[in-house]
Amino acid sequence: MSAQMPVLKEPGRKRVGSSKLLFILLLLFIAILAVLFFNSSISKISEIQIEGNRFSTQEEIEQAAAIVIGDAFFGTTSGMLEDRVSALAPVEKVTVTKVFPGVIKILVQEYPVVAFELSDEGEMTALLSNGTTVDASNDQLMLIDKPVLTGWAANDPLKGELTKQLAQISAKQLSDLSEIIPIPSNAYPDRILIYTRTRFEVITAISVLKEKIDALNAVIETQEPGKITMLLADTYVPFDPEGSENMDSGQKETTQ
Template identity: 70%
Template sequence: MSVQMPVLKEPERKRRGNKKLLAIVILLFMALLAVLFFNSSISKISEIQISGLQYTTNAEVVEAAGIETGDAFFRVSSASLAERVSKLPEVEKVDVTKSFPGVIKLKVQEYPVVAFELSSEGSWVALLSNGTETVDEENGIRLADKPVLTGWSKEDPVKKELTAKLAAIPSKQLSDLSEIMPDPSTAYPDRIRMYTRTKFEVITAVSVLTEKIEALNAVIETQEPGKITMLLADTYVPFDQEDSGNSQNGQKDTTQ
């Protein structure tokens, strides 16, 4: 008895050519969309928003960032923009936010004003905490709560160190300092002489200023005006005792 074998169907051939053609068409379409997108206004910078400026101008920030409206929105990263703007001498920190489509926001934090100085031209300039000199339109108001630096050379490295130390002093204590001048010695090249608005004279050094400021504040709050020395050892002498001591020394000198 013969058995009829089932007819085997030939497997359908895959239409590889059609799939390749479809992939090529899709790629070309995506490339076309990309070209159209990057050449359209939606991919360009339409607005640059800058906030937090007091000593730096918008134009300086935009120039430092190296961007302008109409540039490609995706050409530079937020980190690159922040790094560029941070190189401005007045700028301490920058936060950059890119909001699609086309808006770039730069929030700038500048170094704070810690002191003032009279320039050679006779105008007041503000000193920032990093030692940068800048024009401050509000210096007439700020002079009341910041010290004035006198007798310092322009490139004195101790002055730059001093401005950094002043930034670490609380506002209330900083506002009592009225004048700071250099008073170097062999033992302390960074020694300074300060005068306070509460009528004290203070001898100290820039290197120990922040660690001595609390002790200085305690003396000012509890003692009569006098001369305070805060170096390796701390001393306090009221002005009336110092005057009497000076007069006695003068009498001894005349009799010897």
């Protein structure tokens, strides 16, 4: 006697089609939201705040950053903006902060001023620690604590070396230096003449200025005004009360 086989039920089919449709609708909804967001004012740069700049104008910084109000807020990263602004010669460091919605904050740190230069036409420029020359017509009050360079050729490479040396000397040590003039000689092509605010006359060289500055300040603090020579050997001669020593010093400069 043969047994009758039971009828097997077919497994129910999953609703694959409805799940795919739901996923597609979700993607479409997200895409519509993205389009609406990136075309709205909330996704645009609404304000650019720049602080710390002194020799770089706001227009120069904005041009270097290559952004304007109305650009896409997420179009560039903070790092990209920092790299662009750092390319400006006076800028030593820059920090960019993006504050949603729409605010870009650019904090600039420029190279410090180590000296000023007076041209033959009477124009005042500032020399930064990296050798950059910038306009300083509105900063003449700073002359009280920075030396002024006179008599230097515009393309003199030693001027750049001098600014690097001055950058390594503290502001306090530089505060008494009034004027720096090039007086090259065969033995010392980088020889300079320094006048101090305390009425000393100093002959030294750019290459030894940093190592001689402490000894120079020690003499200035303990001696009467006079002529100081700091080259291979250091000498100090007080000025004659009648000024004869000061006149003779000009005749002796060419011997060192």
